[in-house]
Amino acid sequence: TLQASMRSPTMEMFKQQKVEDFYDIGEELGSGQFAIVKKCREKSTGQEYAAKFIKKRQSRASRRGVCREEIEREVSILRQVLHPNVITLHDVFENRTDVVLILELVSGGELFDFLAQKESLSEEEATSFIKQILEGVNYLHAKKIAHFDLKPENIMLLDKNIPIPHIKLIDFGLAHEIEDGVEFKNIFGTPEFVAPEIVNYEPLGLEADMWSIGVITYILLSGASPFLGDTKQETLANITAVSYDFDEEFFSQTSELAKDFIRKLLVKETRKRLTIQEALRHPWITSKGEIRAPEQHKAEPNQLKTKRLREYTIKCHSSMPPNNTYVNFERFARVVEDVARVEQGCRALTEAHDTIQDDVETLISIYNEKEAWYREESERARHDLSQLRYEFRKVKSSKKLLREDIRATGSRLGGAARKLDHLQTQFETLRQELSADLQWLQELVGGFQLESGSMDSPSSVFCRDTGESLGELLNRSCSEEVLAGLKL
Structure with a gap:
């Protein structure tokens, strides 16, 4: 088949x-x-x-x-x-x-885990890792492939036991090929990293990945998440409003170039957001540290504290609910064990139980939101269909009335045509009768002229003028002026 x-x-x-x-x-x-x-x-x-x-x-x-x-x-x-x-x-x-x-086999673990273990991180090191991410995304975008799930868990290291580990982008479960002229919409991904167009259920393209890179860069440099709220709804509201700032507490050691790079990625309008090629050409990526403020040239490169990044990764591993992605439970277990040693076993076990409960509640909340959204979309579609049916009936009724008007107009035009034919027949008969009467008058005037004899006498002049007038009237007997005079 x-x-x-x-x-x-x-x-x-x-x-x-x-x-x-x-x-x-x-x-x-x-x-x-x-x-x-x-x-x-x-x-x-x-x-x-x-x-x-x-x-x-x-x-x-x-x-x-x-x-x-x-x-x-x-x-x-x-x-x-x-x-x-x-x-x-x-x-x-x-x-x-x-x-x-x-x-x-990618055995080096997550990038953020690797960086969180360091005491500090220079901005140049951060740039080298972001550039590797950009190069991987550039390759995908050149093939019109959007990853749609770029986040720390999906940025792995091939081998962490080298000075600058090699980054690998993983998990293509949500990836799509973007086709020109084909509209693609979906609601998926991890709330903290999704672009506004995903939240608003608008057409999606390669630009969604660039927003996620902006969020990842923000977190990497600060250990804080730009849009993360206390609830999923608050997080999504922050994203759609593009509500974030560069808190001095987190970004006091961050260069203006880095902030500019993030600003140009976290842009709501996809047309104004940096493309992957523009991101690779941004001065923060290409400068390799040589473009700094004059007062920074003499000083050592700024060192970014990784304490907050470490706190972020622990929180992320222990509380972030999975969303169409695959959770590394072995890493999760190690984090729980570390917390257990610090907080003492019984307390850590209670926290793990609370975390699982939160995850279940979050999943139920996500399910309820999806169900409500589908119900709303179904109701809207039903309303639109009802409106279309009403408009169709209205057009059908108008079409019927128009046909009746056409038939009535045709009937009236037929009657008018018949009346015109009748009037033309009457006019022709009248014209013939008038022509005959005028011919008789002309002959009568001619008889007067013959009887008067002299051509120069007053009577002959009168007869001649009368004859000419009658002749002209005879020639115009079928003209429009006569017809108008008869008021037909």
């Missing part, structure tokens, strides 16, 4: 074989709502990879698992990308319940 033939190329992307026949599956690295990531080793080469087991949705009615179209989209995008700053896909397998992605 046509549908089967359309799906066959995608089906071929997934090997219908047991992944265990080719790879030794090892320890769990992390998990999410519908996915588990495990370490694995290829039997033929001994090379280590990460195996991401994605639970398939078994039916369209089910809410458990990921629908096949979304898995296929993620695989399709990963097969297109090959860049030093983007995670690479090695292989894909499929069984009855799961699709297994064999991915490049």
Whole structure:
């Protein structure tokens, strides 16, 4: 069938074989709502990879698992990308319940975790990491691919045991190819990092990633989140209002160039927001520290304190609810253990319980908001449909009245035409009678002229003038002036 033939190329992307026949599956690295990531080793080469087991949705009615179209989209995008700053896909397998992605093993942990362990961070170091993120995003945007989920958890290090670790962008579960002329809307992502156009359910494009980079840069330099509120609703309201500032408490050691870079990314109008190319050309990215205020040239480069960044990462790992992304539970457990040692086991256990309760409440809140939003959209669509039906009936009624008017006008025009024909017939008869009478008068006047004899006598002059007048009247007997005179 046509549908089967359309799906066959995608089906071929997934090997219908047991992944265990080719790879030794090892320890769990992390998990999410519908996915588990495990370490694995290829039997033929001994090379280590990460195996991401994605639970398939078994039916369209089910809410458990990921629908096949979304898995296929993620695989399709990963097969297109090959860049030093983007995670690479090695292989894909499929069984009855799961699709297994064999991915490049990224073992250096999150960028923010790495930076939080440092005592301080120079702005030049921060710039080098942001530039790597920009280069990875530049590669994706050149291919018209939007990541749509750029946040600290998805910015990993290939190996943290080198001076300047190599950044890898991961998790393409929300990524989309942006097609020219095709409008794409969705509500997804992590509230803290989403762009205003996502919150407002407006058409989306590559610009959404640039907003997320602005938020990431703000947090990296300050340890504070620009739009984060006490509730999700407050966070989203701050985003739509672009309500943020550069608090002196957080940005006293930050250069004006860095602030300018952030300002030009956190712009509500997508047309005015920096593109990836413009961001790469921004002086803060290209200067490598040589562009400073005159008083700073003599001093050492500003050192950004990482204490707040450390606090942010701990809070982020312990309280941020997952949102269509995969949570690294192994890292989460380590953070809980550290807190337990500081706060003493029993107290930490209570806090973990509260955190889980908050997560459940947040998920319920998100579900209720989504349900309310869909209900509102459905009601609006129903109202619009009702309005269209009313307008259609109105147009249909107008069309019927117009047809009746046309028929009545046609009938009146027919009557007028018949009346005109009758009048023309009467006029022709009258004209003939008048012509005959005038001819008789002319002959009568001619008889008078013959009887008078002399051409110069008054009677002959009178007859001649009378004859000429009658002749002219005879010639004009069918003219419009006669017709008008008769008042026909």
